[in-house]
Each structure stands twice: as structure tokens, then as C-alpha cells.
Amino acid sequence: MRRGLARLLPGKKIVGVWHDWPKSFPNSEADVKAFLIGAQVLGVKRRAKVLLIELDSKYSLVIHLKMTGQLVYRANDDSERFGAGHPSDSLVGELPDKSTRVIFDLADGESAAKGGRLFFNDQRKFGWVRLIPTLEVPNIDFFQKVGPEPLGADFTPKDFIGRLNKRPKSNIKAVLLDQTIIAGVGNIYADESLFAAKIHPLTPVSDVGDRQKELLFHELRRILELSIQKGGSSDRNYVDAEGKKGSYLTFAQVFRRDGQPCPRCAATISKTRVAGRGTHTCPNCQKLTE
DNA sequence: CACTTGACCTGTCCGC
DNA sequence: TGCGGACAGGTCAAGT
Numbered sequence: 001m002r003r004g005l006a007r008l009l010p011g012k013k014i015v016g017v018w019h020d021w022p023k024s025f026p027n028s029e030a031d032v033k034a035f036l037i038g039a040q041v042l043g044v045k046r047r048a049k050v051l052l053i054e055l056d057s058k059y060s061l062v063i064h065l066k067m068t069g070q071l072v073y074r075a076n077d078d079s080e081r082f083g084a085g086h087p088s089d090s091l092v093g094e095l096p097d098k099s100t101r102v103i104f105d106l107a108d109g110e111s112a113a114k115g116g117r118l119f120f121n122d123q124r125k126f127g128w129v130r131l132i133p134t135l136e137v138p139n140i141d142f143f144q145k146v147g148p149e150p151l152g153a154d155f156t157p158k159d160f161i162g163r164l165n166k167r168p169k170s171n172i173k174a175v176l177l178d179q180t181i182i183a184g185v186g187n188i189y190a191d192e193s194l195f196a197a198k199i200h201p202l203t204p205v206s207d208v209g210d211r212q213k214e215l216l217f218h219e220l221r222r223i224l225e226l227s228i229q230k231g232g233s234s235d236r237n238y239v240d241a242e243g244k245k246g247s248y249l250t251f252a253q254v255f256r257r258d259g260q261p262c263p264r265c266a267a268t269i270s271k272t273r274v275a276g277r278g279t280h281t282c283p284n285c286q287k288l289t290e
Numbered sequence: 291c292a293c294t295t296g297a298c299c300t301g302t303c304c305g306c
Numbered sequence: 307t308g309c310g311g312a313c314a315g316g317t318c319a320a321g322t
Contacts, residue, residue: 066316124299186315235315
């Protein structure tokens with residue numbers, strides 16, 4: 001998502017905004033007028049699952065898509081539309097639709113006619129867009145507590161093991177999902193990485209050996225890299241900035257494959273509930289008692 | 291404290 | 307076909 005937006009947005013100027021649901025965009029109209037309208041996009045960053053669109057007004061648009069959020073750009077001139085609208089790779093048709101919560105009107109820095117609109121769609125209304133002074137972004141509660149980036153160049157197996165070990169009695173899946181331990185791992189990548197490392201999701205962290213934790217570190221990073229390469233995981237709602245689905249789930253080994261044979265041993269993949277989340281495992285490859 | 295559950299929302303699917 | 311309930315990629319607050 002960040003990469004797509006980073007190709008489309010820098011240099012564009014925000015000339016208007018529409019929003020209906022207050023929780024989707026809680027800022028006041030005064031802030032919008034002072035720090036959003038007329039501002040130009042400098043760049044698009046990401047930390048954990050949060051997107052940051054940096055503006056030249058010293059403010060940033062801070063965005064969390066949660067479960068069903070989408071951020072889709074549509075150029076006013078159809079020639080800039082990159083194939084959005086193809087039924088095979090697009091989940092979104094005409095916009096706005098009934099899930100649209102916020103619309104940003106954008107003008108191109110060079111020629112105003114070449115602008116477009118950025119749609120924030122969110123069926124379940126859990127996600128949000130907030131306008132925050134760029135210098136204060138690192139101080140918001142979430143960023144104060146969130147753990148390191150699993151793909152960070154300076155993130156080592158030793159760091160990973162040390163952070164997991166802060167919750168020795170919890171089950172390993174709950175700890176992987178805890179954003180204060182490691183940033184950015186959600187339900188899909190937790191299940192996939194535990195399967196790859198042959199660890200049962202209910203295993204207490206203290207019962208997982210260091211060798212297995214190190215294997216989990218490498219498998220998690222491999223899976224995240226693969227998913228980025230495949231454009232992410234479109235289970236139901238996720239699309240990229242051009243409205244296209246990601247294809248990672250066609251490579252997933254266990255997620256949403258309950259009832260199907262395990263690709264490693266052909267045992268039937270099962271689905272249970274761990275840490276309050278649907279959890280997919282191979283009962284043969286992932287044994288609880290080591 | 292650490293850990294679990296409920297809440298936030300809408301839409302879809304499944305069983306009766 | 308209608309209806310109730312469970313469930314869905316995430317995070318917080320409130321409960322135990």
C-alpha cells in the first residue's frame with residue numbers, strides 16, 4: 001500500500017476533503033482548513049500497520065486501515081487509472097460507494113487538470129484517518145508502545161528471542177500478535193509463520209526452544225517479504241492504491257485452508273480459536289507437546 | 291501485573 | 307425467504 005501511494009501522491013496538492021463518519025476522520029473543520037487544504041504531499045511512510053502521508057504544512061495524515069480499510073487512488077483523467085476496474089484484479093468498482101468514509105480531492109502540482117481523488121473506504125468503520133502535526137506523530141500512544149519492525153535491517157534473531165521472552169507464560173501466537181512485542185504481525189502471518197516453523201500456536205513461549213525461535217524469526221521474515229512481493233493478502237477487502245488485490249493468499253499454506261490437506265504431510269488442516277482469533281494449523285506438523 | 295473478554299461496525303454465510 | 311447467531315485481516319478498554 002505504501003509503495004503504491006508513494007508512486008501516486010508526492011507532489012499532489014490537497015484541494016478538498018469530504019467525510020461523513022466522525023470516527024473515520026475526527027479532525028475539526030478549522031484544522032482541515034488551516035493544515036490540510038492547500039497542502040502538498042511530500043512523501044508516504046509506514047510504521048507498523050500505520051501509514052503516514054507527510055504534508056508540507058508540517059502536518060501528516062496518519063492512517064490505520066484496521067480490518068476492512070482501503071485507500072484507493074483514482075485519477076480524474078482515465079488514462080492514469082492503471083487498469084483499476086478489471087474484474088479479475090479489482091475488488092472495487094465505481095467510487096465513491098457505500099463504504100466510502102473520506103474523499104481527498106487532489107490536484108497535480110504541474111497541471112490541476114491531471115489530479116485525482118483518494119478514497120478511504122472502510123466497511124466496518126474501525127479504521128481512521130487523522131491529521132496530526134508531523135513532529136507529534138512519534139508521540140502518539142501507539143507509536144510509544146509499538147515494537148520493532150520485523151524487517152528492519154538491524155533486527156536480529158537475538159532481539160526477536162529477547163522480546164518474545166518478555167511473555168514467557170503466554171502462548172506464542174498471542175505474543176506474535178502483540179504489537180508492543182513485534183510490529184506489524186497480524187493473524188495471517190502469525191498462522192503462516194508458526195506453521196512454517198512447525199510450532200503449535202498454543203505453545204507457551206518458555207516451551208519453545210531457541211533453535212525454533214530462531215527458525216520462526218527467519219520464516220516470519222521470509223513470509224513477510226514474499227507477501228510484500230505478491231502485493232499483500234486479499235482475503236475479502238484488502239486492495240492496493242490502484243484497487244488491485246494482493247495474491248499472497250494463493251501462496252498461503254494454512255490460512256483459510258481448513259479442511260484441505262497440509263502441503264507438507266497431507267494431514268487435514270484444522271481451524272480452532274487461539275487468543276480470540278481464528279487459527280489454522282496442521283495437527284501433524286504442529287504438535288503441542290514437544 | 292498478565293491475560294482474557296467485550297466493544298467498536300457492517301456484511302456475509304450457515305443452520306433452522 | 308426470513309431470521310438469529312457466528313464470524314471476519316485489529317486494537318483498546320474494562321474485566322478477572
